[in-house]
Amino acid sequence: MNVPWEECGWERLTRAVGRRRLPGWDATTGLVAGSEAALLYDTGSALGEGAGLRAQAQRLLGGRHVTHIALSHPHFDHVLGTAAFSGAEVYGAVGVAELLAPAGRGRADLYEDAVREGLDPARAAEAVDLLVLPRHAVSGELTLDLGGRQVLLANVGPGHTAHDLVLLVPAAGPDEPEVVFCGDLVEESGTPQAGRDAIPSHWPAALDRLLELGGEEAVYVPGHGSVVDAGFVRRQRDELARRFGLG
Ligand SMILES: [Zn+2]
Numbered sequence: 397m398n399v400p401w402e403e404c405g406w407e408r409l410t411r412a413v414g415r416r417r418l419p420g421w422d423a424t425t426g427l428v429a430g431s432e433a434a435l436l437y438d439t440g441s442a443l444g445e446g447a448g449l450r451a452q453a454q455r456l457l458g459g460r461h462v463t464h465i466a467l468s469h470p471h472f473d474h475v476l477g478t479a480a481f482s483g484a485e486v487y488g489a490v491g492v493a494e495l496l497a498p499a500g501r502g503r504a505d506l507y508e509d510a511v512r513e514g515l516d517p518a519r520a521a522e523a524v525d526l527l528v529l530p531r532h533a534v535s536g537e538l539t540l541d542l543g544g545r546q547v548l549l550a551n552v553g554p555g556h557t558a559h560d561l562v563l564l565v566p567a568a569g570p571d572e573p574e575v576v577f578c579g580d581l582v583e584e585s586g587t588p589q590a591g592r593d594a595i596p597s598h599w600p601a602a603l604d605r606l607l608e609l610g611g612e613e614a615v616y617v618p619g620h621g622s623v624v625d626a627g628f629v630r631r632q633r634d635e636l637a638r639r640f641g642l643g
Pocket of ligand 1 (some may be wrong): 469471556580
């Protein structure tokens with residue numbers, strides 16, 4: 397891990413954890429390096445972007461490959477690069493694989509959303525055709541051992557979608573913070589986007605759960621925008637509750 401993360405366009409969060417804000421839709425991708433395995437949280441908006449992330453991750457990992465992928469939620473800017481990581485074990489919230497299966501109702505939505513948001517139709521079609529579905533469904537919490545570093549995947553939703561999966565990376569020592577990757581349950585760069593697949597009535601509770609897991613001292617990484625703290629997440633929770641008339 398001696399390559400400067402910034403040189404690859406990444407923001408280093410702790411010794412073995414970093415993230416990149418991707419061009420285009422400013423979606424965040426995260427990387428956690430263990431001694432045996434490495435996990436990437438979200439894969440970008442197209443196959444080419446995924447391939448670029450794969451190359452960067454390999455460089456940051458000293459030549460090793462990404463072995464595990466966790467998908468925060470089934471929106472195009474977070475999942476369409478997955479096919480670039482052949483051989484990686486893919487995790488998603490329970491139901492994502494069915495939603496995005498060839499006959500699933502979410503598959504066409506992925507393509508339509510991507511094109512509506514400005515992705516080239518041919519690139520969108522390619523990525524959707526080659527989409528790799530999660531083989532591992534997370535319904536509660538799941539701990540993964542990456543070698544000297546355990547991480548927790550937690551299905552805290554529904555909220556932003558019916559399938560919101562967050563990633564907690566505990567601190568490796570007293571000198572570094574816990575890092576929580578929030579997916580689009582939290583957005584810093586704008587008002588959280590609530591589309592037709594959002595479950596607004598459950599969103600504040602999902603953030604309560606997120607705060608409970610992460611605690612006051614953690615660094616929270618939103619799906620879009622700058623890193624925030626627990627206070628920001630709590631304020632966003634309250635704003636969402638007001639916006640959706642939940643008191
Ligand atoms: Zn989203």
